[in-house]
Amino acid sequence: MDRPIVARNFAARADLELRYRTERRIGTGSFSTVILGEHRRSARRVAIKVMSRRNIIEGGMREKVAREVRTMALLRHPHIVRLYEVFETPRDVLIVMEYAERGDLYEYLLVQRNQRLEEAEARWFFQQLITGVEYCHSKSAIHRDIKVENLFLDSQRHIKIGDFGLCNTMQEGGFLRTSCGSTHYAAPELLLRRPYVGPEVDVWSCGVVLYVLLGGCYPFDDANTTTLYSKILSGTFNFPLFVPDGPRDLISRMLTVDPRARITVAEIKEHAWFRINIPPHLSMRSYYSTIDMDVLARVTQLGFERQLLIMDLLNNESSEAAVTYYIILNCDRQISAGFA
Template sequence: AVHSITGHTVAIKIINKNKVVNQDMFARVKREIQYLKLLRHPHIIKLYEVISTPTSIYMVIEYAGGELFNYIVENTRLSEGEARRFFQQIVCAIEYCHRHKIVHRDLKPENLLLDPSMNVKIADFGLSNIMTDGDFLKTSCGSPNYAAPEVISGKLYAGPEVDVWSCGVILYVMLCGRLPFDDDYIPLLFKKINGKDNPLNK
């Protein structure tokens, strides 16, 4: 969408309230709005405004236009310099989230947008959670290919380590053009991730 007066281009995420059928889905929407209002960083997508009507929620957010996933697919693999630049931006933004006690928990190239200047913008905080000192998280969430061993095993985790793992997978994908472990059969995929011979355990 384009602001009729300023000419500023934005993206509008429309959530149909009729499709938010359970408390988990409602909590996810609420969390994303809450965390995006709190976080202000050059490499995190900006939330400008939230408009609620009887039928829909409209999230007016920064327009990025591209997606790291598509960029990797188009280029097969990235150069070390380009991958380093993207990775530094991702790590910088995630470190900022962790300092504000927020763990993303669903980092993957599809959730890393690219603006017209080819800068990373982390999006989709629906699975994020607040970290509390002394408390641990256990929820298994995120995309299986990018999930840390403790997440897929149902173990307790503090938070930051699962984002760090996902960042490692993303870096591998950028440099190699493929996933470090992949399988259509989820139990076998989990076995590969937990295995001692996977690339990220070396």
């Protein structure tokens, strides 16, 4: 039998079913299915991404999947989908993740009037997105596929950046070269297959997201792929008349063709439009760095030994007790009130 792709050892499907009750399919991708599950000990919902090992191996995606799991395991931020644990059977790789109850931002836009948002709500989502992207970059992780379909919403409509299938890691003094992501959101240097550091391509994609939130359409669009490429490479676009003046400057600086002249994440956070009504929780850098004693007490009430749990949390172990702690923490802790 081939070696495991992401786990230390193979598990049985029954091992997963001892911890989680599966309910129904909630999503299907090219190489995966997402199932809604319930964590048995805490009775909290989770999402379980199921990928066929055969498809992974035959598709040459072993390293891609391993990188996705490594990256998600590293990222612990309130605006990034949390990975809880991974099971690997001889047949499947199963990734247990935070469940985003409200679906993705694309679905949310579809039910809005004219498929766009008012300025204040668009800014509220965008502030969360940029904070999550900044955190990714601080961990040397480049998403490379930021789009409204990969931005998920929890019960309070907080942004959760997900789908790290195309992510990669920045190397100090090095460049990335792979062209990937969705064309409408792709930076010019990706289309030209030029080397890039990484953060600048995520900034471009975030600029497209902000344009979509406010405009209800893409800044660059055409049914003909060649023409679409030309529009992106030229960097020429227009704003609908109803897009407010405030964010126009920021979007234009994010959608600058020359990556060296493009605004950085740090500069975005200092932009006057971005700094209006910043949610208080966005400055909470210690969201996961201290142990929540209330959640700790609830986990010990489920039968886990307190001191062992504390040690697992301090050592970043993925024990059953630690997983239970993070599931309860993510499901029950309210970052702030939802957008009013």
